[in-house]
Amino acid sequence: MVELVIDTDPGVDDARAIMLAQAHPDAKIYALTTVGGNVGVDQTTANACVLLDALGVAPDRTPIYRGAGTGLLAVQYDGAYFHGADGFGNNNFLPSSRRVEGEHAVNALVRMANERPGELTLAAIGPLTNLALATRLDPALPHKFKRLVIMGGTIRGTGNNRRNPSAEFNAYMDPEAMAIVFETWQDFWLVSWETTLHHQLEPAQVEQLMSVNTPRGKFWAQLTRESLEYVTKRMGRPGLLMPDEIALAIAVEPEIVTKSEHRYMSMELRGEHTRGQTTVDWFNLTGRAPNAHVVLEINKERFIELLMASAQ
Ligand code: BDR
Ligand code: CA
Numbered sequence: 001m002v003e004l005v006i007d008t009d010p011g012v013d014d015a016r017a018i019m020l021a022q023a024h025p026d027a028k029i030y031a032l033t034t035v036g037g038n039v040g041v042d043q044t045t046a047n048a049c050v051l052l053d054a055l056g057v058a059p060d061r062t063p064i065y066r067g068a069g070t071g072l073l074a075v076q077y078d079g080a081y082f083h084g085a086d087g088f089g090n091n092n093f094l095p096s097s098r099r100v101e102g103e104h105a106v107n108a109l110v111r112m113a114n115e116r117p118g119e120l121t122l123a124a125i126g127p128l129t130n131l132a133l134a135t136r137l138d139p140a141l142p143h144k145f146k147r148l149v150i151m152g153g154t155i156r157g158t159g160n161n162r163r164n165p166s167a168e169f170n171a172y173m174d175p176e177a178m179a180i181v182f183e184t185w186q187d188f189w190l191v192s193w194e195t196t197l198h199h200q201l202e203p204a205q206v207e208q209l210m211s212v213n214t215p216r217g218k219f220w221a222q223l224t225r226e227s228l229e230y231v232t233k234r235m236g237r238p239g240l241l242m243p244d245e246i247a248l249a250i251a252v253e254p255e256i257v258t259k260s261e262h263r264y265m266s267m268e269l270r271g272e273h274t275r276g277q278t279t280v281d282w283f284n285l286t287g288r289a290p291n292a293h294v295v296l297e298i299n300k301e302r303f304i305e306l307l308m309a310s311a312q
Contacts, residue, residue: 002121002252003030005112005145007067007105008244009037009126010047012083012223017125017244018048019220020252020310022055027252029057030120031112033065033105037126037173038079039087041069044126047087049096054219059098067105068129071174079169081162082227089226109134113144123251124181125151125244127170132177135184147254148188151247152178153265153278155192155294167276168193171267175276179267182278182291189250189257189293190265192278196243198297203238205304212311220311242307246298249306256306259297262290 004021006029008014021027032052034045045066052062084090101108109130112120122145124131131148135141142148152170161167171178181188201209206228210221224240232238249256264281268274280294 002027003119004028004251005031005033005109005120005122006248007033007035007109007122007124007126007130008048009035009044010051011038011044011079011087011126011244012089012227013242013244014038014125015047015051015088015223016220016242016310017248018051019055020245020306021248022057023310023312024252024306029062031063031065031108033067033109033130035067035105035126035130036069037170038083039085040078041066043087045100046095049098049100050088050093053096053098055216063101064098065101065103065105065108068133071127071129072132072176075173077163077173082230084226089223091222105130106133106137110138110141113141114138117144118146120145121147121149121251123149123248125247127173128152128177128181129174132174132180135180139184142185147251148185149191149247149251150181150188151191151243153190153192155194155278155280157277158194158197159277160193161276164273164276166274171278172276175267175269178278179269182265182267186289186291187293188291189260189295191243191247191250191295193243195295196241196246199242199246199300199303201240201242206238206240209307209311214312217311245307246303249298249303250295253302253306256298256302257295258299260293260295263292263294264288264290265292265294
């Protein structure tokens with residue numbers, strides 16, 4: 001059983017990623033920790049509650065801890081243009097009355113890792129602010145999680161950020177935090193924006209997923225509809241990009257990775273056009289020890305199966 005802590009900024013793809021993990025027979029979501037990113041942290045936390053309600057998760061099964069509201073150096077930017085002003089595709093779901101824990105997400109990350117050393121898998125699918133702060137609080141944290149899977153960064157400078165197009169969103173939102181994680185964690189798995197593009201869904205797969213006629217499937221489609229229109233307009237054909245879902249698929253089924261390289265990754269903090277871009281030392285030119293398992297390919301068939309199961 002993979003026991004997961006998911007650090008997240010829901011977010012349409014975050015929500016679908018959590019659905020994927022929740023539907024997996026060999027995974028248990030141990031806790032959610034929220035962070036500001038796609039929209040503000042009040043809204044991402046409220047969305048986490050709405051999501052667990054929609055999935056019928058018992059109130060005492062998966063605690064939600066609210067985390068950092070801005071990056072270490074606050075940036076005035078968010079992903080509402082894509083995820084909707086509510087972060088959930090402008091569906092304006094009714095607010096949930098689910099309890100949010102009083103403990104801050106950063107403290108909760110440290111506590112959970114210390115209570116269960118070596119047992120929990122951490123999937124970080126938002127800006128890395130909570131994780132960087134938790135690592136500063138407990139520098140031994142990287143040895144206390146079983147595995148870390150990150151969605152964030154670019155590996156060849158092809159980003160999705162409107163201000164710095166070579167940066168990926170999560171990296172751009174808190175470059176200092178990602179720099180701290182890159183310096184302090186040695187063995188993480190990283191899903192980049194380019195790897196996300198490489199695994200774009202085909203129109204037929206999108207149609208299949210959008211037409212699952214169950215309450216869960218309808219919720220999946222409802223979340224997705226507006227961003228699908230956005231992607232379709234930009235790409236000229238229906239297609240969906242699944243950054244956080246890929247990260248969660250790797251967290252629950254490590255063997256889904258079919259191609260990866262263990263490389264040293266670093267973060268650009270100063271560039272006028274490139275702040276937030278991550279770089280990969282593909283040929284070990286710096287001689288620095290690798291910190292990242294850079295994911296290049298996953299088993300797409302299996303991924304589609306996991307997505308389909310998550311929408312059933
Ligand atoms: C990442 O940024 C967010 O908008 C998504 O939720 C995902 O985590 C993709 O760049
Ligand atoms: Ca996210």
